[in-house]
Amino acid sequence: MAKRALVTGSAGFIGYHLCARLLSEGWQVVGLDGMTTYYDVRLKARRHAMLSQNPGFRAVEGLVETAGLVRELAEGADAIIHLAAQAGVRYSIDAPRSYVEANLIGTFEVLEAARATKPAHLLMASTSSVYGANTEMPYAEVHKADSPMSFYAATKKATEAMGHSYAHLYDIPTTMFRFFTVYGPWGRPDMALFKFVKAILSGEPIDIYNHGDMRRDFTYVDDLVTGIVRLVGVPPAGGAAGPMDSLSPVAPFRIVNIGNGAPVGLMDFVLAIETALGRKAEKRFLPMQAGDVPATWADASLIEALTGPLPRTGIDEGVARFVAWYRDFYGV
Template sequence: MTAFNRTALVTGSAGFIGYHTAARLLAEGWTVIGLDAMTDYYEVAVKERRHAMLQQNEKFTAVVGRLEEPGLLMNLFEKHRPDVVIHLAAQAGVRYSIDAPRSYVEANLIGTFDLLEAARAYPPQHMLLASTSSVYGANEDMPYAETDKADSQMSFYAATKKANEAMAHSYAHLYHLPVTMFRFFTVYGPWGRPDMALFKFTKAILEGSAIDIYNHGDMRRDFTYIDDLVSGIVALVEAVPPQADGRKEEPEAFDSLSPVAPWRVVNIGNGQPVQLMAFVEAIEKAIGIEAQKNFMPMQPGDVPATWAEAQLLQSLTGSRPETSVDAGVKAFVAWYRDYYGV
């Protein structure tokens, strides 16, 4: 079956990652049903602009509504019978989960449950669900591998995402639904979220305001450029986890494939942690202005470093993220200046 007669349901399609994923699928000939709640966690106008651009393609259908709205997902599955589901909708943000934990229960737990129930009723060929590198929590051994134990989440956001992994595994086992979970590592790029560091730093520097640098700059992140991330997501659509019964070969030692379900988890990250101060320097270079800096202690729920092992992604898709921070930041700053006219 070619992309030209395949349908994908993309949740969170007006979000940063969802928009780029839907756009890539449309470019490859897919029919895309895009669901987004248009919540006001950040500037709704940005989300509306993303959806408006997607709607320029006649093969995109926009649906505005919450995952947890009774019957919404079941009706979408019944009507459109998606071949593939890419679940990116969620209440995001480590720090916000301290202030508004109930929103994470509603969107991330109840919403994902409703999605799994709809998939049980109308099974797609493959479900791909977003998790996060934050599930590794207090793990200190790096790089983080998918086969590492990850039971020490340090934020409620991360806890809900780890719960999503477990929920999806149970449905994969009970109902033979093929599921791939993504663990994303600090995604950035054009059309990014205003609550993320790159967006906030760029805005502050251009306005002449100081930027807050946590843990006094002693932090490392595995920054992943959005185009690389989307390439990984779309490539993994075809890497459907096999059913547990009748497997002819044992998985590789680094493969997170479940022994009892068609389920696996895959890191999507650059595999190259970057010091926070080097990231700030890349922003200063792209803008041409040196930042004023406020050095702050570590925030609750945060971790000092992230670093992805990308061997499984490479094995399944034949590629891995490779965009440098300098190139990715430069592309973001160019987009920011154009979008906001600064």
């Protein structure tokens, strides 16, 4: 019998790629997405439409924070993978209430669903933003993450604490992912890669924050999805994988970084985009934005200890794949 997964945020960037991978591996997938207007809903609708071509996929439109909805959809699921969230560091300054509703209340609904239905594994997305003001790098899961620099990061750190409490109280095997700057085809329009490509092709300037002195651990979406799918089969149990393991001493709960483990300078990232497009960008250098951090860098030793070595797509190849998708999708 095919395994069943409930994926929240299934029409999102990462959710779409994850559902496609699960379907290709024979899973039955129920995908829940709120189709919110944070960015172009047509992009989300196209992703769901492509997934729906597979008879193993069932699309459900609804907000994750709707009382009882996730509980209804989770019945019989072997794995619940919770990706739905209000994303974005900068938007959390302008619209913080949406982060309370989607991230806090939404995660509460997922936890209640897991408490009722007892999946073999509950997996939930956090973010590298929870490392906040930490200066010790690479970021390791056992490092403190108590100084969030944005309300977005604060809500995601809160979901980690919520997840741990439910894992302890109700014996729910739970893994939290901390994602590092995910990019690739079908990416979000609010992310730098999408914005830069669109601006350069339109002959408009791109905004370079902190005057270009920034580094990000860019992680190609296919590599990230490989990590998620492998972790589905590794619920927290037994002994620690080593001193780097974040396994809780009082609950079947673990936090895992998923990142490339190789930070890239912002100006090198821009150069990769210019090379892929065959055009130079007009650059507008600006100060650091509120809530942002100058660098991220994942210590990937824990996930590799749990799942084996992960693919690591280089920035030039990954950016070129995104540009090819963008040109094809938008006909430019």
